[in-house]
Amino acid sequence: MAEGEMLKLSVEEYSRLQGYMLLVDPESEAYKAMKVRYIELKVILTASGVNLTELDRIKE
Secondary structure, eight states: OOHHHHHHHHHHHHHHHHHHHHHSOTTSHHHHHHHHHHHHHHHHHHHTTOOOTTTOOSOO
């Protein structure tokens, strides 16, 4: 998979995941599980040079 395609998929997953996280109680087990993936994606995208300022709706 090309790097551009990988970045596109990661940005899409990051955005979709945040939408799900905003729908559930932050104290729930589902939120805690999603937060692990959220952090992983945030690290991957930041390391790839993606500016998350506009994309990050969770602000944690």
